[in-house]
Amino acid sequence: MFARVFKTIAITAGLTATILGGTQAVAKDITQAQRLVTIGSSTTELAFALGAGDRVVAVDVTSKHPQQALKLPKVGYYRSLSAEGILSMKPDVLLGTDEMGPPAIFNQLQAGKVQIEQLPAGSDVDNLKRRIELMAQMFEQPQAGQDLWIKIDNQLKAAAKMAEGKRPRVLFMLSHTGTPMMGGGDTEIDTLITLAGGINVAAEYFDSYRQVSAESLLTMQPDILIVSASSLADKSVEQLLSVQPGLAATPAGINKRVEVVDGTLLIGGLGPRTGEAVLELARKFYPASPSLMTVQAN
Amino acid sequence: MMDQKACLEVAGLTVERGGRLLLQDISLSVAPGEMVAVLGPNGAGKSTLFRSITGEMAFQQGLVSLGQQAIDSWSPLDKAHLLGVLPQSSTLNFSFSVEEVVLLGRTPHATSNAENLEIVTAALKKVDALHLLERNYTALSGGEKQRVHLARVLAQVWEPSARGSRVLLLDEPTSALDPAHQHLTLQVAREFATADTGCMVILHDFNLAARYADRVLVIQNGQLVASGTPDEVMTPDVIHRVFELDVVVMKHPQHGCPLVIT
Amino acid sequence: MKRKDKARLLLWGLGILLPVMMLFSIATGPVTIPVSEIVQVLLANVGLAEPDPGSRSALIIEAIRLPRTLLGVLVGSTLAVCGAAMQGLFRNPLADPGIIGVASGAALGAGIAIVLGGMLPFTLPDVLKAYSVSVLAFVGGFGATLLVYRIGTTANGTSVATMLLAGIAIGALSGAGMGTLNYIADDAMLRNMTFWSMGSLGGANWQNILLTAPFMILLQLLLIGRSRGLNALLLGESEARHLGQNVNMLKLQLILLTALGVGLAVSLAGMIGFVGLVVPHLVRMFIGPDHRYLMPASCLLGAALLLGADMIARVIVAPAELPIGIVTALLGAPFFISLLLQQRNRIG
8 A cells, every 4th residue: 555655755755865965066968858948047048059949848937038938838937936837848857057946846856757957056257157068068069168158258358358447337226116226246237247347336335136225326426327128118217317316416327327238137147148248338338448349350 | 607508608708909999808608499689789899799709800808619619629610510600791793503502501511412402402492592593693682692691501500410509690681681581581590599509690670689589689889788588688778778769668469579669 | 403414514515525626636737647547546556556667647646746735635724724713712703823923923934044044043953954944934933823822821811812912013023024034135035935925835745744744634633622612712711611611721722733733834835825714714604603513624625725726826827836825815815705795795
């Protein structure tokens, strides 16, 4: 009686122990894997950039690039995945970062013979490089990985060359409705601003995203304000500035220097588009830079 | 003072609340087979006395005994077999059926369900409420509710107990009743006060007390001011002193008890 | 008499409905498994058929749907029985199991685990680390209830009214704590807290089922065993005392059992609203307030309803999944309102 149930229990208990033991990001060969579910925007983008796009059968809701990913079935938000929902896509591999969850689903998925690959999550360039390497190894596409990294690295180097003179003080504001949040240190936007030669002023005060009072904005004195495309929506820059009275009095507000970035670049880690994004920011930070001409060479 | 036969005895009861003396050195006893009525104006301390006896109110001095034994030394369950308490009003607002409400009176007993239902039927019949059996309690009138609760208390102390003599405590059981049911209720109480059941009832109506009680106690300002048979207590003098009411007292032409005419 | 027959009938009906719902729950999911295979797997599990090792259907049923169904039964029945007990204790049909602070305390505990997880002043044993949210939710819920009970208890006994107010105050305090945690939390933690607060049966596995099922079943049996006492309590505390109930002991037992039960349910499945409130209310409308029938019927109906809600949560946005708290509120609230309207019309 119930022998099989208890066998399953034994298996899941064993698996739990393995999982509790910690998952090391060791690249395993998943070349044979025909069906991939990629979790996290950056993971999905990298899978497509490394030529595995045709094997991706489902993604999470944050995966909005490239276009092909939008058409795939969505298995939910990357922190609240459903084991059976993923199983219903009959994947061979679930590929994401160690931010995906809840952890409870992993042993269920493994019982369903789904291989789980968790890449280290992070918001810096080293992390991006590491993940490109790992994924390229998994797909046995070392050349594609190298090419991708070289391309990004060249874009970053080009952006770095553009920086000259005083580095602009930059503030990123996330504001859909109500009180805006500012992007502090240890965020994707912080990395982008820094790589593009700016100073993320909010990072001097805090990590991650925080609300900031109108008065504090004045002490931060940003030269450039960045907003996400969705924050701006159909508002004009003037409307945006009028919402936050503190902003209008900062150099950014006075000179109306408000730049827009694509919000999908800013969650779930850096991805293949990071190089372009940094380059574009650098152009905005240093509009007079002579290096601008040579950028397209790559 | 100590009455060996008393089933309920109160000795030297003193209750103080917030510096106010609510009851002062009250002593009384109820013997099996006896029906004792407690009279007194509003605020005299009748309900305080009642609640001190049932254990809902702590007292500073004195002793309350049930069947020769201090009342708080009884286990709750044993006490429930002997002491039936009918409060002035009930807060029950769940839509039990009348049968279920009366059945609650059988909570302390381990008797069979069939037996319990028999007792419930008999108790309801006694208070002229058998026709309400399947009605929703919350939809009853105040008087009907009062009779249903009386039936519940009767069902609780329905059968003699090996633990001792039973006691019925009724706090103004007639307040919401029409005259016919007022008499019915007291007749039932009277009937219950047999060989091994004593009954103490708080009343407002002089004539009900005079007609059904063996003894009448009068309380004023927390003190026992008169005690004795209805004939001894129900005098124009006592009533004038305690209730500030001028009355004529005559002999009831049919029952022979005092008849108080206001 | 009529009502008792109705109650018996309802208990029988629910006794049949629950296994049926369990079978449906096992048969429903984003992965389509033919009925024949489900029957085969179930029969194999009780030794009546030849097992087919390594079949994907068997794994899905055994590792995912079976534990999830059992968790739904445990959580749904516990919430409903605890809700019935609290409605009885507070003599208020609108009380819910969270009234004694257990839900708000659990939320705070879970929030602390999610936000401050890394920097707690103590370390959990390794076994519990993966369950830190569950453990702290349970500790928070139980602790809050003990506090509420302490505030409501004096030498003269426990005042239910004071406890009610203390529950509100503790709820407000927990709310302030949650607000602070929200402020400290980063985006990821915020999402985790939000998802936790909407509940899910997705965390079901054999480990936590085997670990908690004996307790949850025992708690429910003990609560159901308090039915006569609860009936007496409905008359009022003094009357219950006159009926031979040790009222203070009874209150303490009800509160402890409910705090343990809801604490366990919340720690396993997050916050799932409305089951504890609606189910006993619903049962009472059919068979009246007699707890001897109300408690077991709530137990069965709570389990069946939560399974139904979970099936919807699993299938409606598949392959993604809706938090179950959304489903119970979305179904429960309008249903509850319609019942209230009907009742209002009946009273006039």
